Amino acid sequence: MEESPDAVLIRRAMAEVTPVADKVTSYFYALLFVRHPDLRSLFPPAMDTQRDRLLRALLTAAEHIDNTDVLVDYLQNLGRGHRKYGTRAEHYPAVGECLIGALSKYAAAVWDEEMEAAWIRTYTTISQIMIDAAAADELRAPAWWYAEIVTHDLRTPDVAVVTVRPDQPYPFLAGQYTSLETPWWPRIWRHYSFAAAPRSDGLLSFHVKAVPAGWVSNALVHRARPGDIVRLGPPAGSMTVDHTTDSGLLCLGGGTGIAPIKALVEDVAEHGERRPVEVFYGARTDHDLYDIDTMLRLQQSHPWLSVRAIIDQQAHQQLPDAVRAYGPWNEYDAYLSGPPGMIRSGVDALRDIGIPSERIRHDSVEELVAAGS
Ligand SMILES: NC(=O)C1=CN([C@@H]2O[C@H](COP(=O)(O)OP(=O)(O)OC[C@H]3O[C@@H](n4cnc5c(N)ncnc54)[C@H](O)[C@@H]3O)[C@@H](O)[C@H]2O)C=CC1
Incomplete structure (x- = not known):
């Protein structure tokens, strides 16, 4: 793809600041909070763990400014997702001004008027898409939902299945995820499928x-118990079932990554389709297969479903390698969910055995890395 002149300038600045990303981040937030102290309360009290999320999201968007479809989707999601932080349209210019302040300081060697103009245009485009998406969302959905924990089931010493009742209807699709804030860590949000x-x-x-x-x-x-109240952000994610085809589903769920895979299986069952669904459920040890009973029960009720457990210790191989031993998979759409390393090597393995990229679905690995706590 031919790069636009603005994209060339954006990349030139990014190449300058990437090696000193930590400094740019600290300076950006310092500027933001000194110049606009009223914005401080939109961010978590302790900024160390996730302080660079906003900046990282903006820079990711700027780098993809020519890739319109992907960018618009990403930014609309980001704009909607920012409603739960209390972000308003008038906050965007303040952020833009500090972003450009930080970039011009750390990319000073290449910074000039032309580059500044490119960043202003790019930031204006980015923020307008986010502002419009948030405004459209305001007409149809709350900024966040309160949800009461109704059951808390400790399945292993460190895995719990938590069920909540939202205070208002919560529309979403199987395979999606939400963001969740607990009362103990205000303004710290994590993604869960x-x-x-x-x-x-x-x-x-x-x-x-x-x-x-x-x-x-x-x-x-x-710590959480029934009766505790959490907050949920809007649903997000595109790892959903395409009901316009009847191709089979090849699903790889590693560890708690089995959660959205189970949702996908239920979704296929509810649509009454008899398309083959092959689930590979990976875990490090058999104790970690905390949801195998549920999956085997589903297999018993649905003849089109097959569930295989792959345990690292017994198979002496990780989940993606195990999938190669079965197949052929060229008629299947693939769904991957689990730790970032599993998704990366899983995508490689599936491409290797001939599944085209557009038939491989998973959540963004960057988001998972950010969500990994
Ligand atoms: N939508 C999604 O993609 C979801 C992702 N997750 C993520 O899944 C992870 C679950 O963690 P745990 O249960 O501790 O998983 P884990 O670390 O116990 O691993 C589970 C499985 O993934 C495989 N695996 C792990 N690292 C691998 C690598 N580098 N290459 C190939 N295979 C690898 C293991 O062989 C094992 O079968 C968390 O990082 C969580 O954020 C959880 C829920 C949904």
């Missing part, structure tokens, strides 16, 4: 693994 297709009673459930230094996940697993 829905572990079931939409239910008639409106309840939502999540599989949460307490990870080292994971504030939110540890609180949800070890």
